[in-house]
Structure formats: C-alpha cells, structure tokens
Amino acid sequence: MKKLSNIFLGKKILVYGLGKSGISTYKFLKKSSDVYLFDDNHRINFKYNQKIISLKKIKKINFDRIIISPGIDISNCKLSKFLNNNLLKIHTDLDVLFSFYDNKSITITGTNGKSTTAKILHDALTDQKRDSRLIGNIGNPVLAEKNITKKTIFVIEASSYQLDYSRIFRSKYAVILNITSDHIERHKSLNNYVDAKFKLLKSQNRGSFAYIKKDDELITKKIKKNKYKAKIYKVQTSNLNKKFDKIYNKYFISDGNKENLLFIFEIASKLKLNKKKLIRSINRFKGLDYRQQIIFDKKNLTIINDSKSTSFASSESVLKNLNGAYWILGGIPKKGDKFKLSKTKCKNLKAFIFGSHSKKFLEILKNKLKVKSFKNMEETLKVIFSEITIQKSEKNIIFFSPAGASFDSFRNFEDRGNYFNQLVKKYINAK
Structure with missing residues (x-):
C-alpha cells in the first residue's frame, strides 16, 4: 500500500x-x-x-x-x-485506488466487449493460481476488495465515464478493444468520447504497455495524432477464422468475441500465462448474462439473449456470423447510429422491431432486409414462435439484440434481458 x-x-x-x-x-x-x-x-x-x-x-x-x-x-x-x-x-474511485496501491493493473475499455474480455482474463489468471481481482464496471466496486497483497493483480473494466473524470489513475496495462460512436448524449461529441477512452493511454508512463485494435478507424486516427509513453501493441484482427482451431466454445461465434480473444492472447503472453491452460479457461467460459448469451439450444432452435447491445455495431458483430436469424430489436436508438451490414450479409435475416421507436429503426433498415414492427416484445415473440416449428429440419435462430438503449420501457439492460427470458420460457413451455 x-x-x-x-x-x-x-x-x-x-x-x-x-x-x-x-x-x-x-x-x-x-x-x-x-x-x-x-x-x-x-x-x-x-x-x-x-x-x-x-x-x-x-x-x-x-x-x-x-x-x-x-x-x-x-x-x-x-x-x-x-x-x-x-x-x-x-x-474517481480509480484515482483513490491508484493512490493507495501500486499493484499491477490491467485496465480494459472500448465500446464493446469490455466485460467479456475482463472476465475471461480474470478467470484465466485465477485458474493459473494468480491473485486476480475483477473490479470496476464488472465484479466488485473498485474499492471493495479486501486482503490485497503485493501479488494481487487488478483486472479493471473502465467506462468512458470513469476515465473522463479520473485525474491521476495510471494502469500498467491499458487495453482499448474498439471505438464506435456511443454515449454522445453524455460526452456531447464523438471527439470527447474518444478523448475519454484515450485518457487511459495518455496517463501511462514508460515501462507500461498498451494494446489497441490495429484496424479501428477512430483508434488509428487518434494514435497518429499523439505520442504516448507506453509501448503500444497493435492487435491484428483480420483473418479471424485461421486463429481459433482449438477454441470450440460456442460463445465465440461472433467476430467481436474472437477479437476479444486476440487481445487476451497478447496480454497473456506478456503475463507469461500457460497457453494450454488459457485455452482450457476459454473453452470453459460460460459467457455473461445478456451478452450474446445462449439461453436455449435444443432440437432445431437456438435462442441468444444479447440485451446488452445498445448499438448497431454491437449487433452486427454477431449478425454477420449467423446464416439467417430472427433478429429482435428495439429501444432508444443511438443518435447518428448506422447499420453497416451489406444486403448480401442480410439475405437470410428477418428483423422484428418492437417498441415506441420502431419508426426510427424502420427508416434505417427498410432498404437492407425484411422488416416487421410490433407494439411490444411479447407481441414480437408471439409472431416469431408462430412462424417457427421447433421440429423443423432447418436450424432456427432467435437473436435478441436490441441495438438501442433500454430506458424507454425498462430500468436497464438486465431488466430488459430478464423480461425476454421470462417470455421465452412461456413460449417454449407452450410448445
């Protein structure tokens, strides 16, 4: 201390x-x-x-x-x-943590994938007998941990809000997974949002390490404009399918989650983690609630609950890996958000939009894929289940990924995700 x-x-x-x-x-x-x-x-x-x-x-x-x-x-x-x-x-509490402890810390930020990446890394460290503490947006609050020793490693999920107000916090390892337009209502501009994320790198000193996505437009632009003291590793996220021959966990079907793993491999190498044991930890990973979570996978029906998704970019990372799906979306769309999947990628997708902001989603999606709109989530699922017969020979996928904020009808994304699960139980039991 x-x-x-x-x-x-x-x-x-x-x-x-x-x-x-x-x-x-x-x-x-x-x-x-x-x-x-x-x-x-x-x-x-x-x-x-x-x-x-x-x-x-x-x-x-x-x-x-x-x-x-x-x-x-x-x-x-x-x-x-x-x-x-x-x-x-x-x-912020991150500043307090830094003032009292000089332990090794791995701080993970980005628009999508923070929680998953932090949890897998924490699990891998724990599985290999390291004293890891998962804190921040996921796990315990930053200052709630007890019995900290010199060997304790802090794995921190940090939001743009936390980083924006932090003044002295510094992390040995800094990770920016990706950046897309988000939280503009709070940060007032995309530049401010990017600046908040990059405070993580800006605060680092020599002897520190930073991991960034190589082919991310906003990250690349920011890196070119500024100099940083940490050693920067640019994580290559192309040719994803060639790099995961030993990963059989269904959770890593999406490009987004595969990209998260590439960051984990890079950091694990620096931390001298055993690769075979790391892969074992990854294959055992059960996922996080409401984040691309497979809640039903029997007969010829798979249902994925991705209630955490509040933007098109988040939903797209999974959609482009699905060969057709009933995509359920709705909520409050992000200002300026765009749907970027091509018509070819959308060929076998059907979009089912629910809620009071359906018209806005319809405007964005109408020329890309087949779209239907409904008053609420229950009505949406009722129609989808009437179209699906579980015993049908072809595989059916229901993908609940709202691509919008939850506050129109729910307290938060957990409340929304839990409601979806309850509706699914109702219709599955009725079959």
Whole structure:
C-alpha cells in the first residue's frame, strides 16, 4: 500500500453519488480522511445518514477532494454549478485506488466487449493460481476488495465515464478493444468520447504497455495524432477464422468475441500465462448474462439473449456470423447510429422491431432486409414462435439484440434481458 504523497489521506472529501461505487469509496476512506456524502436522491436509505449533508452545507465547506460516481453527469446534476467551480478537485474511485496501491493493473475499455474480455482474463489468471481481482464496471466496486497483497493483480473494466473524470489513475496495462460512436448524449461529441477512452493511454508512463485494435478507424486516427509513453501493441484482427482451431466454445461465434480473444492472447503472453491452460479457461467460459448469451439450444432452435447491445455495431458483430436469424430489436436508438451490414450479409435475416421507436429503426433498415414492427416484445415473440416449428429440419435462430438503449420501457439492460427470458420460457413451455 502506498503512503507517500497520497492526495486523499487526512483530507476533507466529498463523495457524490451513493450507489455501490460511492458507498465503497466512503467505507474505504472514512478511517483516514474526513468524508462527507451527498446524493441527488435525498430520500436514499443509507446506514451512514448522519454523514449525508445538504446542498447549503456543501457550499460552506472547502473540500480538498470531490470523488464522484461514474453515473454522475456534472453538466446535469444537482451540484452542477458547484462541480464546475471545482473541476480541479474532482476525482474517481480509480484515482483513490491508484493512490493507495501500486499493484499491477490491467485496465480494459472500448465500446464493446469490455466485460467479456475482463472476465475471461480474470478467470484465466485465477485458474493459473494468480491473485486476480475483477473490479470496476464488472465484479466488485473498485474499492471493495479486501486482503490485497503485493501479488494481487487488478483486472479493471473502465467506462468512458470513469476515465473522463479520473485525474491521476495510471494502469500498467491499458487495453482499448474498439471505438464506435456511443454515449454522445453524455460526452456531447464523438471527439470527447474518444478523448475519454484515450485518457487511459495518455496517463501511462514508460515501462507500461498498451494494446489497441490495429484496424479501428477512430483508434488509428487518434494514435497518429499523439505520442504516448507506453509501448503500444497493435492487435491484428483480420483473418479471424485461421486463429481459433482449438477454441470450440460456442460463445465465440461472433467476430467481436474472437477479437476479444486476440487481445487476451497478447496480454497473456506478456503475463507469461500457460497457453494450454488459457485455452482450457476459454473453452470453459460460460459467457455473461445478456451478452450474446445462449439461453436455449435444443432440437432445431437456438435462442441468444444479447440485451446488452445498445448499438448497431454491437449487433452486427454477431449478425454477420449467423446464416439467417430472427433478429429482435428495439429501444432508444443511438443518435447518428448506422447499420453497416451489406444486403448480401442480410439475405437470410428477418428483423422484428418492437417498441415506441420502431419508426426510427424502420427508416434505417427498410432498404437492407425484411422488416416487421410490433407494439411490444411479447407481441414480437408471439409472431416469431408462430412462424417457427421447433421440429423443423432447418436450424432456427432467435437473436435478441436490441441495438438501442433500454430506458424507454425498462430500468436497464438486465431488466430488459430478464423480461425476454421470462417470455421465452412461456413460449417454449407452450410448445
């Protein structure tokens, strides 16, 4: 644990946002610093209520540091004016982690594939008796881990929100899997979004390693414009099918997941992981809920739940590897999002659009493939199951990959994915 020049020890600190991240930050710092709490929801039920202070009191205290949760948008929150007047004091839990620990860290970001890549790498390290901790957007909150030793390796999934507000965080290994247009509503522009991702590389020093996708347009453009101190590895993601002869796990059918594996192989080599054991870990990987998850695979029907998909790019990485499918999509389309698969690739695809934003999806897809629209998800599945007879000789694939945000009808992508699973159970049991 670091002690010298720790910028949080003994300081007056405001923790803003009392979700899992904020609560774990408070618990981590409360013994070494004077910590106060604030949340936009003043009715939040929290056992440390006496530490929650009012907006009036916040303005009277001269805080040394302000640690904000990733979900806080400083341009649209109750403390917006206060935060904009104190920008240099803003930090994240990643900054706290870096201040207290100098352990080896592998930080993974990108538009798609972060969680899967982080989980497989963590599993591989654990299987080979390394003390790996999976933290960040996946696993435990960044500061919730106990019994950290010098040998502990942090595998971190970092969002653009976390990286954007981090000021001093630095990672020995940095990974940018891919970048496509996303979260523009929050970042205001594509350039800002790309900049947030690249803070991960910008903060690295000599002796660090960065892994980026070689043939990613936005990444290539950014790399050419700037100089970085880390040794950069450009991961070649073409000729994918030639590189996976020993991988038989069905989860890795999509190009996107195959690309994730290429990054894992590169990093595993640097970490001196045994390749045979690594492949064994990959083949045992069961996937993550709502991320290209095979929820039914019997007789002549396969059903894939990819509720996490909130953009066309995410859905396309699987669609181009499917020889025909009933593709279910809907939700809130991303601003400026485009469907890039050719008509040839869409030849055997049928799109079933549900929800209040169907018209927007129809406009984008109508000249590419066969499209039908429905009021809701239940109505959509009812029609699809009426078209499919499970005993039919040809293989049927139902691919639920919404390509849009979930907030039109659901709390989050997990809520949406769970609802889809419940509907599938209903129709499967009725067969």
